[in-house]
């Protein structure tokens with residue numbers, strides 16, 4: 001079954017053929033919609049085309065597709081049972097591992113998606129403070145529930161009424177936002193760096209991170225780090241740990257289980273009682289296979305220095321792309337951590353160059369994204385990045401030939 005045939009069939013039985021951010025119609029024309037399989041840092045689409053994968057399923061695949069240790073742990077648990085009348089022992093083991101790994105974590109609660117975790121973290125903050133308002137960075141993505149989805153379609157104004165926006169990395173703006181609702185701030189929710197789509201990424205200013213912590217303390221509000229996208233690719237202890245800034249609550253998901261569905265909220269002792277009061281559950285939230293995969297993933301990242309591997313591969317990619325862009329006469333910006341990279345072309349406001357180049361990369365076996373950040377995995381070897389750079393070089397040459 002080809003991609004084109006599947007799209008035709010999907011159009012009849014799936015709204016729009018595909019919905020949400022994985023709708024390939026939103027990328028460049030050559031992007032496949034349907035994939036057949038993945039192995040290590042490679043994916044194959046249903047038409048049999050092979051790609052070196054720099055999206056890693058938009059983040060979850062952090063050790064490479066079908067990582068043996070994770071697959072073995074998942075299979076062992078699956079042989080015992082996945083969705084039982086209650087969680088397995090693995091839930092306690094996984095919570096212990098998170099508490100041991102993450103200094104700001106005294107407890108953990110599990111769910112399935114990043115949106116579950118960000119929403120649950122805000123509920124804990126509200127339960128603890130008895131307040132309603134949440135300070136949130138303008139343009140930041142925290143999930144797809146009515147309170148945070150970027151499209152207002154299907155939402156009501158009430159569902160957004162308790163959000164007050166600030167500008168990422170501006171302490172003045174954060175303090176001004178707080179001042180408008182002084183006395184009623186339940187939480188400040190913030191991503192570890194600015195990774196909004198369609199824009200160059202921005203690392204956090206350490207003074208902003210520390211200022212957000214101090215403001216939350218002054219207000220008696222919870223500092224929530226949304227580490228759903230960046231978690232386990234910057235620092236296993238939490239993405240603001242290198243700055244010495246510890247949140248009250250952290251939302252985790254994506255890379256936690258190398259592709260198995262799981263999310264978590266971790267929090268401090270002070271919020272344990274509030275967390276306990278929530279009615280928070282889901283039919284599949286306690287399935288044991290994803291928990292076994294999560295434990296194996298975090299242990300493997302820890303034992304093998306997985307983040308260091310991603311940093312080496314990401315640095316090789318970044319340096320290679322800078323050299324190639326220059327040699328083809330392009331000025332490019334590469335932003336964000338090297339483990340969660342992105343490249344934009346200078347002066348490419350309508351993204352026409354990025355769309356053309358990403359399409360050309362696909363033709364040369366490299367899967368990157370024109371307007372969303374990419375993800376490295378620990379499976380990207382030096383040889384894989386070298387091979388990918390051959391493809392990107394040809395893509396730059398074709399892009400130059402096209403635009404003159």
Ligand code: PMP
Pocket residue numbers: 112113114115116118141142143144191226227228229230253254
């Ligand atoms: N927060 C951030 C920072 C994210 O990047 C995402 C997912 N892209 C989410 C929350 C929501 O996660 P999910 O799609 O698993 O609900």
